[in-house]
Amino acid sequence: MKPDIKPNDIEREHTNLCSRRRFVGGMATGIIAASATPVLGQQGNSRQTLDQTAKQNPVTQYPRPPFRRQSQDWPGLAGKMTPRPDHGETSYEGNGRLAGRKALITGGDSGIGRAAAIAYAREGADVAINYLPAEEPDAIEVIQLIREAERKAVALPGDIRDENFCKQLVADAVRELGGLDILVNNAAKQHSVNSILDLTTEQFDATFKTNLYAMFWITKAALPHFTAGASIINTSSVQAYNPSENLLDYAQTKAAIVSFTKSLAKQLGEKGIRVNAVAPGPVWTPLQVSGGQPPSALESFGENTPMGRPGQPAELAAVYVTLASQESSYASGQVYGVSGGSGNP
DSSP, rough: OOOSOHHHHHHTTTSSSHHHHHOOOOOOOOOOOOOOOOOOOOOSSSSSSOOOOOOOOOTTTOOOOOOOOOOTTTOOOOOSHHHHHHHHHHHOOOOOOTTTTTEEEEETTTTHHHHHHHHHHTTEEEEEEEOOHHHHHHHHHHHHHHHHHTEEEEEOOOOOTHHHHHHHHHHHHHHHTTTTTTTOOOOOOOOOSGGGGGOHHHHHHHHIIIIIIIHHHHHHHHHHGOOTTTEEEEOOOOTTTTTOOTTTHHHHHOOOOOOOOHHHHHHHHGGGGGGEEEEEOOOOOOHIIIIISSSHHHHTTTTTTTTTBBBBBGGGGHHHHHHHGGGGOOOOOOOOEESSOOOOO
């Protein structure tokens, strides 16, 4: 399947966006040294950029419940959420930690995948993002942000529930980027269903195809292109350890991702290819407002964490950078939790 947006189309359509910027400055290494982030207004998209070095209270750093009741058709768009998620657009500063790397990120249009794409580009990597065609408005913004970081951006829309597309996705990424050494399996499907009696085979199959089969197909296709020093990062979830009753199918896939990560890390250890996973807690992304949670639950989303709020995608960016970088050369088969104090994994 060929991409349906072209670089020239994006450039023509977005010449009125902000001028190219160079992102400079230092960033402390290590997972807990996440870049500073802006505060989002509780209503609307207003932003106030904070001092990058200022110590902040993480409890009040980002919006807290109650949120406005809202819903979108699946798969949803970050640009239509209230408040709009923070992916690090105005805050993440790179320092060359991934210079010369070539990354493929599924679900790179919004949420955690978008935060990783922005951070990777500002750390010096060329980035290809996959997303569904319906998510193109979000994806166009990401492509522009990658280019503003003066890195190559590749848009590869398509449905990863199809094995043949997954194979083509990797082939296209390798061709357009000139190689591949970072793979982030991040795209996911989540839909709330209160009872197993109402969980259809169609939904069960779609969740497993998106969250597990695609990870298997894409990773298998990517491995022949990897050399020692390459990194695979899979997105699991706190649901793997503390599953919710309304996410029966989704929680199963996230638990399987943990096992997939640990098993594959043992297979690839001697080849010098690292495999790790990230297990986020509740994070404010389109996944939640497009069926991942009932609209009524969104009003209090994240309030049960010790910090009393959901995470923002930007708060996970440094984890994905560190796991992809040479700083984590001895980390493989690990699962890193970012869950607002919930203690999992």
